[in-house]
């Protein structure tokens with residue numbers, strides 16, 4: 001392998017240790033950060049992520065509450081549940097695991113979460129604050145990627161970042177966060193023509209398109225840093241990213257693996273946001 005491996009497991013571990021210490025300090029003032037996660041239905045991947053969130057929050061000393069609701073729940077019942085958690089003093093962070101069943105309007109549910117408890121950073125009020133660079137909860141996946149780049153010592157200012165993907169929870173905020181760190185940002189997406197002509201210019205390439213092993217060495221400039229946000233199954237049913245790791249690792253100067261790259265950082269940043277919310281509450 002030519003490039004350096006950027007491990008989300010190792011960086012996440014380091015960060016979780018810092019979060020655990022923060023939780024310990026807060027305990028001295030009688031406050032335990034509380035995270036509530038709502039899981040609707042029985043999507044098996046979502047069940048795994050929620051279980052991991054519960055385990056990780058308990059490991060750093062937080063209170064964890066998982067609320068499992070049936071697929072058949074009405075939108076009104078779900079909104080009422082969110083509102084109940086908004087008013088629960090022991091809960092500092094609320095997260096509704098996505099995706100939700102089709103009969104429920106995701107936007108409405110996200111907007112019901114108290115922005116002060118929106119540790120996913122998905123509420124429009126928090127998205128707006130992020131856009132203008134005000135302090136707020138940053139969305140966990142892009143925030144995790146930023147943390148990985150910074151802790152690996154990757155220079156961002158003045159670099160050309162190409163983001164492939166324009167989702168509200170990864171692509172769009174990722175570009176904004178890097179723009180705020182003085183990168184020059186280009187967004188590409190499924191309708192971009194001659195994708196490689198853009199990606200070949202990237203000093204830092206962030207890939208979030210949801211297509212297994214789509215990005216190959218043909219898309220990557222020698223020495224680029226490559227961050228893979230994808231999570232797919234390959235032809236053998238094995239977990240893989242959007243990047244063809246075996247090919248790209250030979251040209252990249254640094255690269256994240258899948259699994260073990262961006263994924264673990266998503267949950268770590270959720271813990272960080274929950275601690276941030278509890279600290280803010282303690283100061284009020």
Ligand SMILES: Nc1nc2c(c(=O)[nH]1)N[C@@H](CN(C=O)c1ccc(C(=O)N[C@@H](CCC(=O)O)C(=O)O)cc1)CN2
Pocket residue numbers: 048049095096097098099120140141231239258259260261262263264265266267
């Ligand atoms: N409310 C939210 N819903 C969803 C989010 C989110 O940030 N907030 N993101 C994704 C799912 N997700 C967290 O919820 C998530 C996905 C993947 C991982 C992860 O650690 N992946 C591992 C591999 C896991 C496996 O073996 O299947 C890795 O990449 O190493 C963590 C969190 C959608 N929904």
